[in-house]
Amino acid sequence: MPLRLPDKLPAIEILKKENIFVMDETRAHSQEIRPLRIVVLNLMPLKITTETDLVRLLSNTPLQVEIYFMKLKSHTPKNTPIEHMMMFYKDFDELKRHKFDGMIITGAPIETMNYEDVQYWPEITNIFDWARTHVTSTMYLCWGAMAALYHFYDIPKYSLAKKMFGIFGQYPLEPTLPIFRGFDDLFNMPQSRHTEVHRNDIEKIDDLKIIAESPDSGVSMVMARGGREFFITGHLEYAPDTLDKEYKRDLGTRDDVELPFNYYRDNNPDNDPLVTWRAHANLLYSNWINYYVYQETPYNIDDIR
Template sequence: MPLNLPDKLPAIELLKEENIFVIDNSRATQQDIRPLRIAILNLMPLKITTETDLVRLLSNTPLQVEVSFMKLKSHTSKNTSVEHMETFYTDFEEMCNDKYDGMIITGAPVEQMDFEEVGYWEEITKVFNWARTHVTSTLYICWAAQAGLYHHYGVPKHALEQKMFGIFRHRTLDPLHPIFRGFDDLFYVPHSRHTEVRKEDILKVPELTLLSESDESGVYLVMARGGREFFVTGHSEYSPLTLDAEYRRDLEKGLPIEVPYHYYLDNDPDKGPVVCWRGHANLLFSNWLNYFVYQETPYNIDDIK
């Protein structure tokens, strides 16, 4: 099935060039089917890039998915035009009376601040609480994963001596869990962060289940409430060139940055990246949509509790 996106969203044309089947709202209304309703709270600086990355992964499913983009009234994007935000994004307070089959909350470039110092902390915690009663399953990514674990379960984050930056090998701790359907024993994930949540803090909370970790990058995937919440510390959604762009940006700014680990061919930026996480990323999102959204959500969306 195609992905149902807002009319004229830039990601539509970008993904059509990759032969990914997407349709806009105008055409979708002609199909007699109830699509899965997915809300995306996109806190990343480059909105269009993140939209395209997420939509690419959500499209890899036979289900029809209707995507709505959410924004916070207490936060103004500095890197995306006002016109784009007004056209494709809706304030949380205008969406809070609706219910959604699934929700994705992205990372944000505020991880080195204390949670309570973030300007939109009060509003985003309202979103976290709202999702528990209005969304069947929520996927928290990177900073959002740390923030959600802290807000809901009191799990602290810890500063790293050096940025966790590159592609790291992970293992599943429960290979038969549905979220890992089709996974290899070892799989790779991009990470780009200055902070971490630690295994010992996760294991102290009975409501949390640690599902995957890495010897190098630590905790990766944590589940709560039987799959109604997933906390993902990495960036499985990253496109092949995202880490390259981050690396070259930081070099130009004169920031202390190491070459991304296990990313470039022969560890040489001039030879380009070797993509080894695309298969895992597609499985993660399709398994989440299938087993924890589609198979769990009620047909009457108003019945979500």
């Protein structure tokens, strides 16, 4: 079954060219089925790119999924046309009256700031709290994951001496969990961050379970509340060329830019990236939708508690 997307969303034409089946709202209304409702709080600067990355992964399921995009009222994006935001995004104040089967909260380019110094910290923590009673399962990504761990559990973040940048092998620590169904003993995950969380801080919290980590990039996945929350420090959603664009954007403008680890063929930036994470990315999102959203959410969405 396809994703239900807003009419004229740029991702629709991009994904059709990749032979991914999506349908716009006009066609979807002709099907009598309750789709899963997934809301995305997109904090990334390049909104359209992140939309497409996430929609690509959410499409790999036999279930019909309806996507909503949420924006913050207390922050105005600088890198996305205002017309796009007005057409496809809704403020939290408008969406908070509804309940959702799943939610994704992305990273944001503000990780070196203290959380309380972030302009929209009061609003986003309000959204974090709201999600616990209005969403069946929420996936927090990169800065979103660290911010939520701090808000709910006082888990601090730590600055890195150099950017964690590249593709790093991760080990599932509880491979029998449904989120890892079909996974290999080792899977790769893109990382692009200047901060980290530490295992010893997380282990002090009984409600938190570290479920994947790397000897090189540290904790990568944490689960809470039986799968109602996942905190992922990396970017499995990244397209093949995202790290390449970041590297070439920052080269010569920052003093901490190094070649992304284990990314280019023969470690040569003149070569194409070697994509080694896409299969597990699709599997992770399909498992999340199936086992932690579809099989856990009530048929009457208003029964979510």
